[in-house]
Amino acid sequence: MRMKYFMRRVEVTYEKTPTSIGIPVSKLRKQLHGSVICYPGNDLSSFPTRIKQLREIGTSEIIFEGSSKIGNLGVIGKGCVSVVLKARLKGSDDIVALKCRRVDANRESMKRDFELQKLANSFGVGPKAIIVSKDFFAMEFVDGIKVGKWLQRLKTRSPKKFLRRLIRDSLTQCFLLDHHKLDHGELSNPTKHILIRMDESGNLVPKVVVIDYESAGTKRKVSNLTSVAQFFFLGGWQSRKIRKILGLEGEKAKLLPLLKDYKLKNSLENFEKIMKYIQC
Ligand SMILES: Nc1ncnc2c1ncn2[C@@H]1O[C@H](COP(=O)(O)OP(=O)(O)OP(=O)(O)O)[C@@H](O)[C@H]1O
Ligand SMILES: [Mg+2]
Structure with missing residues (x-):
């Protein structure tokens, strides 16, 4: 009985995943990360075009970290339209929030979200909008x-x-x-x-x-x-x-x-x- 308990504890310790995993965009893999990049993960056909977009907007690294989980990967937030991840853009050490359009979202693109947030930024409201593509919107990460x-x-x-x-x-x-x-x-x-x-x-x-x-x-x-x-x-x-x-x-x-x-x-x-x- 005691042994079983002990074994179970050992198992849990070994299976525990790190709370923060940084992956360079070049190392993102459909099998491992597709369920997040193409959330909810039942259609991964857009994975290559999404990786291309991540490169185009200058993403250097995705950081899987956060209290919400997709499989064993952490994310900052999950909503009806997107999942939000931590990331880094080339040329900066700052963390950004990367809003990734869900494959099943009822929106065609993140561009409207970006434009309206830019408008709010013009009078000092909202997280600073940085860059957008069809499926990704990078903005200031708000720690809070x-x-x-x-x-x-x-x-x-x-x-x-x-x-x-x-x-x-x-x-x-x-x-x-x-x-x-x-x-x-x-x-x-x-x-x-x-x-x-x-x-x-x-x-x-x-x-x-x-x-x-x-x-x-x-x-x-x-x-x-x-x-x-x-x-x-x-x-x-x-x-x-x-x-x-x-x-x-x-x-x-x-x-x-x-x-x-x-x-x-x-x-x-x-x-x-x-x-x-x-x-x-
Ligand atoms: N700039 C940011 N900095 C830090 N966390 C953020 C930022 N933007 C979003 N988040 C986190 O991600 C979650 C989802 O973001 P957001 O509400 O923009 O997505 P959504 O898909 O539109 O969600 P919903 O369907 O709830 O409206 C937020 O509740 C928040 O916890
Ligand atoms: Mg929303």
């Missing part, structure tokens, strides 16, 4: 955690200061998006689309980055700030926690008219009225 995960761990007795700054930064990014008429389109539940940055020592800082512009648009009515403010203050359990920490319990009714005014006219004045009211 999703706001949804952070809110899950947030204690109702937490100090107000960090939360206030975090909300101020989130709503400021949203105001900038609104002001430039770029509607993100997926901020009514921003849990996965707002990342909180970490500093070099791994400590969270009250600075956020709004990611993923594939559903964004410039021709519709913008609702970035109202969506995120509703989520933070008027929504479900997250908003109850936030209102408790900031001492805004029972204040829902007073915020609504301010949001309505802003919806009618997204001016700096109306934005500041909201910020003042929520003490951020």
Whole structure:
């Protein structure tokens, strides 16, 4: 019995894969890495053209690392449109986030995502877009955690200061998006689309980055700030926690008219009225 347990432990130790595997693009192999490069992996026919694109955009290395797994390879994130990997581009040691279009994605190309993110970058919002091809989009890698995960761990007795700054930064990014008429389109539940940055020592800082512009648009009515403010203050359990920490319990009714005014006219004045009211 004891032996069996011991054997099992040994087996596990030997099978354990390293948490970070860097592979030069020239060494990527269909059999080993096709399930990630051509995710979800049941059609690997585009593997050669995808490797060609990786070369064309100047990728030197793919780094399989991250909490999501495809087989035994780590990735930063998996979504409906893409998988996101760490990578390096030629001539730089910096890590980039590489958004790889899923083979079964309902989008023909990553180019629209890139163009709209470039637009957001032009007024200081979003991770810096670097280069794009049909199936790959390289951008600044944001070291941080999703706001949804952070809110899950947030204690109702937490100090107000960090939360206030975090909300101020989130709503400021949203105001900038609104002001430039770029509607993100997926901020009514921003849990996965707002990342909180970490500093070099791994400590969270009250600075956020709004990611993923594939559903964004410039021709519709913008609702970035109202969506995120509703989520933070008027929504479900997250908003109850936030209102408790900031001492805004029972204040829902007073915020609504301010949001309505802003919806009618997204001016700096109306934005500041909201910020003042929520003490951020
Ligand atoms: N620039 C980045 N830096 C760090 N992590 C990132 C970056 N971009 C995306 N990610 C991670 O990858 C995940 C998926 O990214 P993204 O939301 O852009 O992909 P998607 O395919 O559009 O996903 P979804 O279907 O959820 O919208 C994110 O939730 C995030 O964890
Ligand atoms: Mg998306």
